[in-house]
Amino acid sequence: MGTSVRRSRVRSVIVCAICATASFVAFSGPAAADPNTVNPIPVLNGTTGVPILHGRSQAVAQATGLLSANRTQDYNVLGTDLGIMWDNGDGQVLTAFGDTAGLGIPNLLAGSLWSWRSNILVRSSDRDLADGMTFDSSPRDILGQSKELVPSPKIPFVEISRIPTAGVAADGVQYMSLMSVKEWDEPGKWKTNYSELAFSTDNGENWVEAPETRRPPVGGNANFQMGAFVEDGGFVYQYGTPAGRGGLVYLARVPEKQIRDLGAYEYWDGGKWVAKNPDVAAPIVFGGVGEISVQYNAFLGQYLLLTTDNRNSVVMRRAPAPTGPWGPAEVLVDGNELGSMYGAYIHPWSSGPDLYFLTTVHSNYNVLLMHTTLQK
Numbered sequence: 001m002g003t004s005v006r007r008s009r010v011r012s013v014i015v016c017a018i019c020a021t022a023s024f025v026a027f028s029g030p031a032a033a034d035p036n037t038v039n040p041i042p043v044l045n046g047t048t049g050v051p052i053l054h055g056r057s058q059a060v061a062q063a064t065g066l067l068s069a070n071r072t073q074d075y076n077v078l079g080t081d082l083g084i085m086w087d088n089g090d091g092q093v094l095t096a097f098g099d100t101a102g103l104g105i106p107n108l109l110a111g112s113l114w115s116w117r118s119n120i121l122v123r124s125s126d127r128d129l130a131d132g133m134t135f136d137s138s139p140r141d142i143l144g145q146s147k148e149l150v151p152s153p154k155i156p157f158v159e160i161s162r163i164p165t166a167g168v169a170a171d172g173v174q175y176m177s178l179m180s181v182k183e184w185d186e187p188g189k190w191k192t193n194y195s196e197l198a199f200s201t202d203n204g205e206n207w208v209e210a211p212e213t214r215r216p217p218v219g220g221n222a223n224f225q226m227g228a229f230v231e232d233g234g235f236v237y238q239y240g241t242p243a244g245r246g247g248l249v250y251l252a253r254v255p256e257k258q259i260r261d262l263g264a265y266e267y268w269d270g271g272k273w274v275a276k277n278p279d280v281a282a283p284i285v286f287g288g289v290g291e292i293s294v295q296y297n298a299f300l301g302q303y304l305l306l307t308t309d310n311r312n313s314v315v316m317r318r319a320p321a322p323t324g325p326w327g328p329a330e331v332l333v334d335g336n337e338l339g340s341m342y343g344a345y346i347h348p349w350s351s352g353p354d355l356y357f358l359t360t361v362h363s364n365y366n367v368l369l370m371h372t373t374l375q376k
Contacts, residue, residue: 050368051361057314057332057372061132063358064097065366070122070135076102076145077120077138079365082291083358086167086229087348088174092136093124094204095358096164096176101365102145110154117148118161119178121204127349129356133369139205149207150178150198157183159193165291168229170236170256174200176207179225179243188245188290192217195225197260210260217243220267220278223250228294230303230322231256237322238265239294239305240281245342246310249285249292251323252278268323284324285317293345294322299352300374306344306357311335314344314359314370332357332372339363344370 049067050059062068064080072078079101088094097120104115126134141147152162159180166177180193197213200206215221224240227249231237235253242248251268258264266273270282290308297304302318305326309315312335317326335341340362347356353374358367 051338053333053337055331055334055337057370059338060129060356060369060371063133063367063369065364068366069132072135072146075138075140076104076115076143078102078114080120080367081360081362081365082164082343083345083360083367084164084167084176084293085345085347085358086169086174088123088203089169089172090203091125092203093126093348094167094174095122095124095135096149096167097121097367098163099161100146104145107154110156110160112154116154117146118152118154119149119164119176120146121149122146123204129347129349129354129369129371133347133356133358149176149204150209152180160184165195165226166229166238166293168231168236168259170231170259174204175229175259176200177227177229177238181243185244190244192225192243195221199260213260213262215262215278220250220281223248223281224252224278226291228292228305230294230296232296232322237294239292241289241292245290245308246288248283249289249305250281251284252281253322285326287329291343291345293357295346295348295350297350297355297374300376304346304355306332306346308335308342308344312339312341314341314357316355333359333370343367 064072066073077100080097082098084096085093100117100120102115106113107116122135122138124135138146150162153159161181162178164176164178168175176198179195182191182193184190194214194216197210198207215224222242225243227240236256236259238252240250252265254265266275267278267281269280274280288310292307294305305317313331314333315329316332319326341359343360345358350356355372355374357370359370360367
């Protein structure tokens with residue numbers, strides 16, 4: 001069967017399912033991470049449109065889902081979350097999404113009623129973000145749908161998912177940090193088996209796990225189960241948090257060319273760098289954070305850290321150096337305005353006073369492109 005025929009068949013199945021379920025009504029829920037706590041039936045997600053906000057930030061466009069101009073349903077992405085972005089060093093932004101819903105064989109063992117991929121990726125060369133973020137391409141499988149980049153067995157209490165948390169291009173290679181989720185707990189809490197790096201030498205088309213980079217959730221490594229990457233001065237800085245939300249932020253760094261060598265990492269103890277020992281890492285951000293992203297902003301001459309707080313508000317902190325000190329939280333999107341929101345990932349091509357970022361609305365189980373105007 002030719003690729004075009006397969007893709008047409010996938011689109012036909014999606015259209016039929018949409019027509020068959022169009023009479024259902026969506027419902028909302030609390031901010032969570034477990035994708036099985038949202039209604040998985042197509043058209044129940046991704047159809048509420050772009051919210052009108054009255055605070056410091058505005059929603060620009062829906063990046064994924066049925067109402068997105070990207071028509072992600074054409075490659076069987078009806079619902080997804082996160083949206084970790086990084087510059088690939090060759091004129092594109094790569095975006096890794098997390099647990100992704102589509103039509104297909106369900107995983108009833110894990111409680112899902114839909115075809116489930118733990119991680120997918122899209123590419124974008126769009127520099128005009130004022131009207132949304134256009135996707136150029138996505139790695140596909142033989143059916144024409146976005147493929148799972150790093151497979152996960154999705155077995156409860158063994159590994160329920162393998163979720164991307166950060167990305168960076170280092171020494172000409174694309175890297176993702178992923179967490180192996182062992183089990184979901186109450187909303188905002190989960191347990192991991194380990195975090196690890198995976199790398200791609202073909203612009204994100206295919207990925208290879210680097211098991212030598214695995215960090216078990218014990219000792220100081222427990223503080224690097226999730227996080228963010230920043231390149232600066234020949235180093236890759238790794239900002240780490242424990243699994244789940246409400247933790248603190250820790251910091252490590254490694255020479256760019258040695259990113260896959262855990263023995264080459266140094267850890268910030270609050271006053272100096274200490275080699276090889278993650279147990280010495282001291283918190284650099286307090287107050288409890290969710291998923292994070294960090295980037296240097298030339299307009300402000302500051303490093304920016306975005307996250308969500310314990311009210312599910314998107315907040316921003318500033319620092320003059322990668323190590324800090326980090327200033328107070330500034331609310332960019334109030335949790336009362338956009339309920340069940342989580343994740344705040346900076347678009348690496350934000351420039352001047354315009355800061356663009358992606359955030360997920362769990363009740364809609366899709367990702368929005370947001371904009372805020374920075375103030376010096």
